[in-house]
Amino acid sequence: MAASTRFPTDRLSSSSIRIRRPLMAAVAATSLALMLAGCQSTTSTDVLKVERAQGSQQNIASLSAVIAANPQDPEGYNVRGSAYGRAGEHRRALEDFNRAIELNPRFYQAYANRALVQRSLGDQAQAAADYNTALQLSPNYDVAYIGRGNLYRQSGRLDDAFRDFNRAIQLDTTDPRAFHNRGLIYQARRQHEKAIEDFSKAISLSPNSAEPYNGRGISFAAMGDDDNAFQDFNTAINLDGKLAESWANQALIYERRGDTARATKSYSQALRLDPNYAPAKTGLARTRGGAKPA
Template sequence: MVQDRSYGGQIATYTYKLSIMSNHELYLQGLEKAKQKDYAGAIANFSQVIQLMPFDAEAYLQRGLAYYDSGQILSAVSDYTEALKIDAKFVEAYYSRALARVALKNLSGALDDVERAINLRGNYAAAYNLRGIVRRKQGFIQDAIASLKQAAELYLQQKDKENCRLCLEQIKQLQPPAKVAVQPQNSITTPIISTKDYFTQLLDKAEKGDTREAIADLNWVLQADPQDAQAYCCRGVVRCKMGNYREAIADFNQALLLKFQDAIVYRNRGKARALLGDHQGAIADFNQALQMQPQDALIYVARGNVYRAMGNYLGAIQDYTQALQIKFDDAQAYYNRGIAHTLLEEMQSAVEDYQRAASIFCEQEDWDNYQQVLNSLQKIQTTYPESKKQKYNLLRQKLLRLVGGYWEIAQRLIDQKQDYYPGKPDEWYLQKVIEDLERDRGR
């Protein structure tokens, strides 16, 4: 390009440079006035810049922001649109117009703009956040949660802890209340966190088998806030679910160090310690939990299960009974007490507890646990149609009645059968003598 070295050309160049300098000064003044909330002044400055430089997309954007902040939403949308006519890849203009369209309740237009912003800049955290807001307003809750989660992750990567926290708060508000999951009947205890918040949903997710995803979510929550004691507790519960008991105990310890003094922590740490074989440590944790929540039936069931594992069946039965005094329809307590009665060979009591547990599970339509109880009941009835001791006593009493209460007579008859049929069980000889007496008397 040939330079114009004439006097007139030099004057024109000088005038152009002055114009650029003047525009820059006006632009900076506009920014300062907007910062001071002098929106009318800012709009005036940006209008002068646009008059002098009609293809300045940034000036349109800034004037649009001033219009938006002053409540002139339609004028703001108009300026953002002009900016995009000049620069079709102006990400901030798409995002700003999306915000304005949300204010105007034009949700489809807002979603279109925010999608364009995300397509142009994949790590635009604010755009994902806004997308979550729009989808929530449109009623697509799961999509909203996914967008807010993406925003939180991006804010975390950008070390913007406050905005990450705000996204998590929005997610908590959107989560529906979690249903209480039925726990396996032989577990020493069950995870306890029942607050209607984000952590509840993570536990529910883990209970359904999505433990890796739940751990990933909790890891980035703790990256955002390493002092979140409840997150450590929640991660400990999930790690228990995964079988990582030592790591779970470390998380529960950290929660306690951060002053999260809650029965939840002691109860779940007790579970982990019990599963590692530290029965005394587990009992200590359950005792601590019961001091804090003496009316929690599940803690009694948990401690009862540890007593049972230690061979203290009477202690276990006492705890299960205490649990049932607090919660009379606790099927798990009935089932576990039935197991303890079985171990003590108190078969009639075991059968009664199993039948009660089966009835409750049936009413709850918990068919897996219902079938498990029926299997246990069938095993007792097959292996022990009656307790051996109980059966022997019943036969003995029947024989006594047949011989008029004189056991010496009964014993002679038994001895005779033993001579004829050596090596038979005691119950067999009693039954044989009874059959002979009843036959002789025509019964």
């Protein structure tokens, strides 16, 4: 089970637009105990949830017309780069962010945006350099702390990631990703009460996101509070029924309650959504084989 795989953990931003992109990853675990022993992400899509209209070809065409009329305005390139990022056209996004920075070398939002694209293209070192530059230019830019924190977290540098998420929170960020991601680190450290506080804050800031409910539910389950865990997993399913981890999390609670039939059904639904989701595979094998979860 994973503590959430698709919460929007990164954001392309500009002075006029902020764009969300996806993130976080599944931790293969055969039981709650194993999952909680290592609930950090092991893989990451870094694909943000897309606001389709803003990444549409129609919107990009409109932005291109603005750039044609104002070719020396770096903001136009930054906004269009963000739209390309939403549409998954990373190479074109990178070209626009490069141009924005060429026109304005102190454009800190463009550096942070370019860092996110570079992460998507696998250039982690350059992404880190761009986040560092963004923070040198704007030391209170919470988006860059969160982005760099995610970079650190996914590379296993949890202490560095924790410091960056803390810094964003100290800056009074209203971005739910800072709390959600710090909650994941608390969870990895088995500090579940603190994790629950952070996931709850993320929920208050983004009540329609399924992922922090999954995260909080896992910590509730780790503390033996299956009722609250079950409620959170059900809420996650109601908000987004296409997340395999939500169904696998729900199945685990059914399994712990001895309701093998419902557990099997939920694990099967998780596998329909993601045939490679390891926690659902192992859970289904247990329920069909009569074994009990740890």
